[in-house]
Amino acid sequence: MLIDKFDRKIDYIRVSVTSRCNFRCLYCMPNTPFEWEPKENILSYEEMFEFLRLAIDEGVRKIRITGGEPLLRKDIDKFIKMLNDYNPELDLALTTNGYYLLEMAKGLKKAGLKRVNISLDTLKAEVAKKIAQKDVLDKVLKGIDEAVNAGLGVKLNTVVMQGINDNEILDLLEYAKNKNLTIRFIEFMENERAYPGIKRVDSKEILDKIAQKYKFKELPKDNSASKYFETEDDYQFGIIEPHDESFCKKCNRIRLTAEGFLIPCLFFTESYNIKEAIRNGNIKKAAEILKDVVANKPEKNDWQENEVSTRAFWETGG
Ligand code: SAM
Ligand code: SF4
Numbered sequence: 001m002l003i004d005k006f007d008r009k010i011d012y013i014r015v016s017v018t019s020r021c022n023f024r025c026l027y028c029m030p031n032t033p034f035e036w037e038p039k040e041n042i043l044s045y046e047e048m049f050e051f052l053r054l055a056i057d058e059g060v061r062k063i064r065i066t067g068g069e070p071l072l073r074k075d076i077d078k079f080i081k082m083l084n085d086y087n088p089e090l091d092l093a094l095t096t097n098g099y100y101l102l103e104m105a106k107g108l109k110k111a112g113l114k115r116v117n118i119s120l121d122t123l124k125a126e127v128a129k130k131i132a133q134k135d136v137l138d139k140v141l142k143g144i145d146e147a148v149n150a151g152l153g154v155k156l157n158t159v160v161m162q163g164i165n166d167n168e169i170l171d172l173l174e175y176a177k178n179k180n181l182t183i184r185f186i187e188f189m190e191n192e193r194a195y196p197g198i199k200r201v202d203s204k205e206i207l208d209k210i211a212q213k214y215k216f217k218e219l220p221k222d223n224s225a226s227k228y229f230e231t232e233d234d235y236q237f238g239i240i241e242p243h244d245e246s247f248c249k250k251c252n253r254i255r256l257t258a259e260g261f262l263i264p265c266l267f268f269t270e271s272y273n274i275k276e277a278i279r280n281g282n283i284k285k286a287a288e289i290l291k292d293v294v295a296n297k298p299e300k301n302d303w304q305e306n307e308v309s310t311r312a313f314w315e316t317g318g
Helices: 045-057 076-086 101-111 125-132 137-149 166-178 203-211 275-279 283-295
Strands: 012-016 062-066 091-096 115-119 153-160 182-187 216-218 227-231 236-240 253-256 261-263
Touching (some): 012 045, 045 275, 045 283, 062 076, 076 091, 076 101, 101 115, 101 137, 115 137, 137 153, 153 166, 166 236, 203 227, 261 283
Parallel strands (some): 012 253, 115 153, 153 182, 182 236
Antiparallel strands (some): 253 261
16 A cells, blocks of 8 residues: 555556647647657556556556547557456546547547546637637537547536636536536646746636625535535536645645656656666566655645746646
8 A cells, every 4th residue: 555654545646648739728838849759768558557557556546547638649548448457446537638539438438437537728619729729629519528428427627817718717617517517627837838928817716706606615625636616506616726735635646657757746846767667677666666756745735826837737647
């Protein structure tokens, strides 16, 4: 079992399977050129599986596949099947921009995927085009419906930005509510790769906007990154606020990047590479690195208000 210094059980790994993406979201990688890591620097699925098997044997029970855009990586369904075949009890989830779900949702479900989180920042085609720098809305909305039809658990993620989509908070909530899907509003996290001038909308402001139409109460916090709220008519939505104390308190996760870096915390720059150990067949060493990362997991993200992160979200998987 993996327990950190603060007595938190680490049973969740987020795996970024690629840094590549077909969108160029303003808050994530607006100016990233199409130059990517050479293929030999990226862990193969077999190499990732070799490491994840170790983690599963140590008690990891939830694996979220992310990126970049994970649906761009070839044969992602086969990777999901490898994990599901190893342990069908795993909570296997994936975070996606939704663009390829129309084509892929059924195959992913069949492979053993249980849940998807889909990014949806707006319901207006022009605004989606501005945010993703590509005309994406129609495909994303069809992808959401297809994921639901395929029987996947679906949650929506919205990054709220001043003057861009903050006037759609209620519309997005109602879109989700009508489909009986949970939506989580994410405070924009300042980082140096984002488009200059993007400003976050604080959770208080988001909640104030929702309170204009709905009465709601906060639910007890679980170990997810999100705070959840319930309206009087039993609809649940969430807020993700990384500067808030509670963001880290029950953190149960570590991250693995496509290049093999194991990262104890989204906002820390320390990382440890497992690629060499796995490629040399040195499973003992890989297990030691895993234990070290858990042992060195910081208590909290230590991310100051107004501090700009240097971390690339598309590498660490958000
Ligand atoms: N491409 C997939 C997607 O967009 O859902 C998965 C990778 S993306 C990096 C994972 C999550 O990070 C998404 O929910 C995205 O909205 C969020 N994200 C990216 N940059 C962010 C930022 N600067 N602030 C807050 N959330 C961010
Ligand atoms: Fe791509 Fe997701 Fe980043 Fe948008 S948030 S650019 S979809 S990786």
